[in-house]
Amino acid sequence: MQQKQVYIKTYGCQMNVYDSEKMTDLLGTLGYRVCEHPSEADMMILNTCHIREKATEKVYSELGRLRIVQQARRNRGLEAFLVVAGCVAQAEGEVILKRAPYVDFILGPQSYQALPELLEKKRSNQILSRSPAGVALEFDAEDKFEKLTTISPFQESRVSAFLSIQEGCDKFCTFCCVPFTRGAEFSRSAQSIIEEAHTLVNAGVRDITLLGQNVNAYHGLGLKGKEWSLGHLLQALSDIPDLWRLRYTTSHPINVDNALIAAHRDLPKVMPFLHLPVQSGSDRILKAMNRHHNRAYYLKTLASLIEAQPNLAFSSDFIVGFPGETDSDFEDTLSLIAEMNQMGAYLAQAFSFSYSPRPGTVAAPNDNVPPVIKAERLQRLQEVIQVSQQQFNQRSLHAKMPVLFEKAGRHMHQWIGRTPHMQSVHVYSDAESLVGQMRCVTIDGLGPNSLSGTLET
Numbered sequence: 001m002q003q004k005q006v007y008i009k010t011y012g013c014q015m016n017v018y019d020s021e022k023m024t025d026l027l028g029t030l031g032y033r034v035c036e037h038p039s040e041a042d043m044m045i046l047n048t049c050h051i052r053e054k055a056t057e058k059v060y061s062e063l064g065r066l067r068i069v070q071q072a073r074r075n076r077g078l079e080a081f082l083v084v085a086g087c088v089a090q091a092e093g094e095v096i097l098k099r100a101p102y103v104d105f106i107l108g109p110q111s112y113q114a115l116p117e118l119l120e121k122k123r124s125n126q127i128l129s130r131s132p133a134g135v136a137l138e139f140d141a142e143d144k145f146e147k148l149t150t151i152s153p154f155q156e157s158r159v160s161a162f163l164s165i166q167e168g169c170d171k172f173c174t175f176c177c178v179p180f181t182r183g184a185e186f187s188r189s190a191q192s193i194i195e196e197a198h199t200l201v202n203a204g205v206r207d208i209t210l211l212g213q214n215v216n217a218y219h220g221l222g223l224k225g226k227e228w229s230l231g232h233l234l235q236a237l238s239d240i241p242d243l244w245r246l247r248y249t250t251s252h253p254i255n256v257d258n259a260l261i262a263a264h265r266d267l268p269k270v271m272p273f274l275h276l277p278v279q280s281g282s283d284r285i286l287k288a289m290n291r292h293h294n295r296a297y298y299l300k301t302l303a304s305l306i307e308a309q310p311n312l313a314f315s316s317d318f319i320v321g322f323p324g325e326t327d328s329d330f331e332d333t334l335s336l337i338a339e340m341n342q343m344g345a346y347l348a349q350a351f352s353f354s355y356s357p358r359p360g361t362v363a364a365p366n367d368n369v370p371p372v373i374k375a376e377r378l379q380r381l382q383e384v385i386q387v388s389q390q391q392f393n394q395r396s397l398h399a400k401m402p403v404l405f406e407k408a409g410r411h412m413h414q415w416i417g418r419t420p421h422m423q424s425v426h427v428y429s430d431a432e433s434l435v436g437q438m439r440c441v442t443i444d445g446l447g448p449n450s451l452s453g454t455l456e457t
């Protein structure tokens with residue numbers, strides 16, 4: 001097999017990171033190894049995200065840069081396929097071909113498995129020609145997962161990996177474009193997920209994060225023909241002997257059910273850390289966002305979770321300056337964080353954003369909070385989040401905790417791992433390598449974004 005190189009640039013969420021891994025795994029079976037620079041690449045892929053404002057324009061400007069590389073390679077008689085994948089590809093579709101006719105392939109998030117076939121067609125047509133691009137924008141998630149099951153022979157061994165179990169969303173929050181770009185909710189069968197988990201574990205993975213846009217809305221076919229929820233799936237995955245840690249993201253508050261709460265209580269491999277986006281602390285805004293829950297419901301859900309697993313810490317997403325958000329609505333968001341801390345539902349991390357309209361969403365035409373107010377609110381919110389995070393980390397000081405080591409640090413003899421709560425921990429050790437080891441560490445230092453510790457002997 002002829003050796004080729006692929007350059008891939010990934011934007012956005014963990015789902016895109018997973019999809020990029022799957023694409024490079026698939027291309028690995030065709031002889032493609034990942035490279036760092038577009039100028040070395042026989043194929044350049046932009047795996048795009050539609051969630052941020054002006055995302056589409058950023059893709060076109062990146063395409064403009066890659067086109068120069070493409071032309072330079074083709075002038076030297078080399079291959080230089082240009083691929084746009086992901087949510088911008090899905091949303092913009094053939095418009096991309098009109099604005100950037102030099103793009104070879106447009107692949108929606110459910111169509112990556114089409115890449116080898118499109119590549120073969122393109123090659124057998126007229127290699128290196130500017131013939132019309134291949135477009136694959138079908139919403140066939142089942143086909144995608146069935147066909148993307150390999151691991152690239154060039155894949156370096158990893159300790160942590162993502163595993164996608166669910167895609168799409170039926171909730172239609174008024175600020176979000178996911179239901180339009182990723183389609184309706186689809187859950188993979190438990191069988192195929194368990195098989196993929198075994199493949200990952202056999203390749204050295206010890207910590208798996210299950211992914212889905214609404215991961216806890218999982219309702220796939222179970223092993224005995226009955227539908228399984230995420231709680232049941234976690235139970236089955238917990239039985240894999242060399243799999244040490246399980247996580248899942250992103251969850252919706254209304255899909256936290258009793259089986260999931262029981263999984264946090266009963267399964268030691270399910271890590272005590274949960275990303276559960278709330279977006280706002282104001283009932284008025286939650287309603288306008290079409291979140292299907294109110295503040296009291298969110299807090300009640302947290303209470304049930306920490307009753308089952310008192311060690312559980314949380315992460316969340318917040319939007320400030322949503323259309324119609326008043327000062328009082330914003331204060332409700334700040335007071336929600338205070339209330340969470342009081343009840344022991346600690347916010348160990350959080351992601352906060354100013355509202356920005358996404359084309360085609362219900363809220364987009366009503367963007368009426370002035371940018372300066374959005375910026376002030378975001379700054380205040382981030383200060384509150386930072387204090388909460390620091391307080392959470394402070395509680396870790398002098399504690400002993402199991403750390404799973406993932407990689408070498410930037411300094412000599414430095415190793416980086418994660419606690420059960422996803423905190424990054426740095427230690428120094430003369431060991432040849434700590435990667436892939438779970439070691440007990442005493443935390444003795446707090447940095448702005450990480451902890452430092454000493455290995456227990």
Ligand code: SF4
Nearest residue numbers: 169171172173176178
């Ligand atoms: S639940 Fe809301 S925010 Fe999450 S993916 Fe669905 S529409 Fe988007």
